[in-house]
Amino acid sequence: MGSLTDLIEQAILDLIEEHDGYCEIARNALAAEMNVAPSQITYVISTRFGHKQGYIVESRRGGAGYIRIMRVPFSGRAEYAMHLMRSSADYLTQHDVNILIDSLEHEGLVTSEMASLMKSSLSDRSLALIAGRDRQETRSLIFKNMLLYIASLGGGEE
Numbered sequence: 001m002g003s004l005t006d007l008i009e010q011a012i013l014d015l016i017e018e019h020d021g022y023c024e025i026a027r028n029a030l031a032a033e034m035n036v037a038p039s040q041i042t043y044v045i046s047t048r049f050g051h052k053q054g055y056i057v058e059s060r061r062g063g064a065g066y067i068r069i070m071r072v073p074f075s076g077r078a079e080y081a082m083h084l085m086r087s088s089a090d091y092l093t094q095h096d097v098n099i100l101i102d103s104l105e106h107e108g109l110v111t112s113e114m115a116s117l118m119k120s121s122l123s124d125r126s127l128a129l130i131a132g133r134d135r136q137e138t139r140s141l142i143f144k145n146m147l148l149y150i151a152s153l154g155g156g157e158e
Contacts, residue, residue, distance in 0.1 A: 008034060008044040012069065013106075021071035045069065051087055053103045054080065077109050081151035085144050091136035097122045097143050109150055118146060 011034060015023040031038040049055040049069050058068040072083070084100060092100075098119055105115040120126060122143060127135045 004036065004040065005044055005048075008036065008041060009048050012044065012049065016069060016071060022069070024066050024068045027067055041067075048099060053099060054083070054107070077107075077153070078151040080107055081109060081147045085147040085151070088140060088144060088147075090140050091133060092122075092140040092143060093136060094122065094124050094139070097139055100143065104150070118143075 011030070012023070012025070015025065025041075027038050027041045031041050034041075045057060045067060049057055051072070054072050056070045056072060058070075060066055081104075084103070088100065089096065101110070101115050101118050101122075104110045104118075105112060110118065122139050124135070127138060130138050
């Protein structure tokens, strides 16, 4: 765990795990507890806890405001993989796809070894002969094909 962003993400994930897939946080209180700016909490939530990662985020502003984060329940591996496939953008950066692969690993759909192999295969270095936006589109197509394969493996309950 290296970056401040990773530490904030892990703290939120821990809260979600403690409360069975759901947490409600006061952004300013969490920021004060972690000794970071509230905008850093907002950044982590907006980049790592969206629908693409399998979460629903609701917020209420004001004095009694909160941010509610809920993990979307899926009935099986295939359903989760297909959800990711449908919600993945047509253009994915290396960072985007790494977050999605981490989500697959967290949900137990791939082993850590498989996640590492997927990340390596979809890295900028592996796709170095493809430039710019074409690289991001190619990465997205390959990732979606990987998801189809994963969905075909695990159609049942987890």
